[in-house]
Amino acid sequence: MTSEKVDCLIIGSGPAGYTAAIYASRAGLNPVLYQGAQPGGQLTITTEVDNYPGYPDGITGPEMMINFEKQAKRFGADIRYGMATEVDFTSYPRKVIIDGKKEILADSVIISTGATAKWLGIEGEERLNGRGVSACAVCDGFFFRGQDVVVVGAGDTAAEEASYLAKLVRKVYLVVRRDEMRASKIMQKRLETLPNIEILWNTETVSLNGEEGLESVLVKNNKTGAETLLDVTGFFVAIGHKPNTEIFKGYIDMDETGYIKTIKGSAHTNVQGVFACGDAQDNVYRQAITAAGTGCMAALDAERFLMEREVEVIADDILEIN
Known part of the structure; x- marks a missing residue:
C-alpha cells in the first residue's frame, strides 16, 4: 500500500467540501480533496437551484458544482477521484485509506461526506428524479x-x-x-x-x-x-436521510442516527484535528448554502488548529535546545 503525507485532507465534495477546499487553499494548507462516490454530492441530481445567492437567473445543480470545483482548483486545491474506505484516528497524523489501497496521513481532516436521502425504490422514482x-x-x-x-x-x-x-x-x-x-x-x-x-x-x-x-x-x-x-x-x-458516516463510527461522536456531533459554534469533532461540515453533521437545514457555510468554518478551524500545533512544535523544539 502506498502512503502520502498531507497537511489537510478533505473527504467528500459538494458545497461543503468544495468551500472547505477554497478556504483551505487560500490559507496555504495545500488541501487534497477526494470526491467520494458521488462527485458534487446530492446537487448533481438536482435540476434547478433558484435559492442560492449570486445566481439571479438560477442554475442547475451539476453546473453549480462544476463552478465550485473550478474555483477550488483555481486556488490550488488538489481534487482527486476516490473514496475513503477506512480510517484510523487513534494516532497522529490521522490515517485515512482511499479505495482500500492508498494510505493518507493527514495533519488535519475535514469530513464532508454528506447524507443520502432514503428512497422508496418504486417504479419511476429514479427515472423521474429531478423531473417532479x-x-x-x-x-x-x-x-x-x-x-x-x-x-x-x-x-x-x-x-x-x-x-x-x-x-x-x-x-x-x-x-x-x-x-x-x-x-x-x-x-x-x-x-x-x-x-x-x-x-x-x-x-x-x-x-x-x-x-x-x-x-x-x-x-x-x-x-x-x-x-x-x-x-x-x-x-x-420525506422518509428521512442517512448520513454517510459509517466509516467514522468508533472514532467520532455521533447522534443515534449517525450524524456527526460538532462542538457548538465550530466544526470541531471530539477528535483533535478532525472537523466535520455539511450534511454529515446537519440534520436540520440540509441546504447548499448552510453546507457551504460550515465548509468555510471547517477550513478556518483547520487553519487555526495547524497554526497552533506549529507554534507548539516550535516551542517544544526551543525547550529541547535549552
Whole structure:
C-alpha cells in the first residue's frame, strides 16, 4: 500500500467540501480533496437551484458544482477521484485509506461526506428524479406553485414538508402507510389547520408515471387493496436521510442516527484535528448554502488548529535546545 503525507485532507465534495477546499487553499494548507462516490454530492441530481445567492437567473445543480470545483482548483486545491474506505484516528497524523489501497496521513481532516436521502425504490422514482420527484420541499417546492403534489412519510420531516408545500401548492396529498403518524402532536395539529392537505391513511405508493416529467402517482390502500390514480406533478419523499458516516463510527461522536456531533459554534469533532461540515453533521437545514457555510468554518478551524500545533512544535523544539 502506498502512503502520502498531507497537511489537510478533505473527504467528500459538494458545497461543503468544495468551500472547505477554497478556504483551505487560500490559507496555504495545500488541501487534497477526494470526491467520494458521488462527485458534487446530492446537487448533481438536482435540476434547478433558484435559492442560492449570486445566481439571479438560477442554475442547475451539476453546473453549480462544476463552478465550485473550478474555483477550488483555481486556488490550488488538489481534487482527486476516490473514496475513503477506512480510517484510523487513534494516532497522529490521522490515517485515512482511499479505495482500500492508498494510505493518507493527514495533519488535519475535514469530513464532508454528506447524507443520502432514503428512497422508496418504486417504479419511476429514479427515472423521474429531478423531473417532479424530489427529497427536499424547501429546495424544490417553488417549482410546483399552484399545482397538486404528494408527500410520502409519517414523521416530523413529512409533516414539515407538507406544511411548507401547503403554502405554495393547490393541494397536498400526504401518503401515510399506517393509520397513525409518528410526527409529534404539535406537528399533527398544524396539519389539521391546513385545508389543502389531505391525509391518505393506510396507503402506499405503487408507481410514478410520466415520460418527460411526473404526470400521476398510483397509490393503494393496504387495508382494502383499492388503487387510486392521483393527478399530480410533484412527488416528495420525506422518509428521512442517512448520513454517510459509517466509516467514522468508533472514532467520532455521533447522534443515534449517525450524524456527526460538532462542538457548538465550530466544526470541531471530539477528535483533535478532525472537523466535520455539511450534511454529515446537519440534520436540520440540509441546504447548499448552510453546507457551504460550515465548509468555510471547517477550513478556518483547520487553519487555526495547524497554526497552533506549529507554534507548539516550535516551542517544544526551543525547550529541547535549552
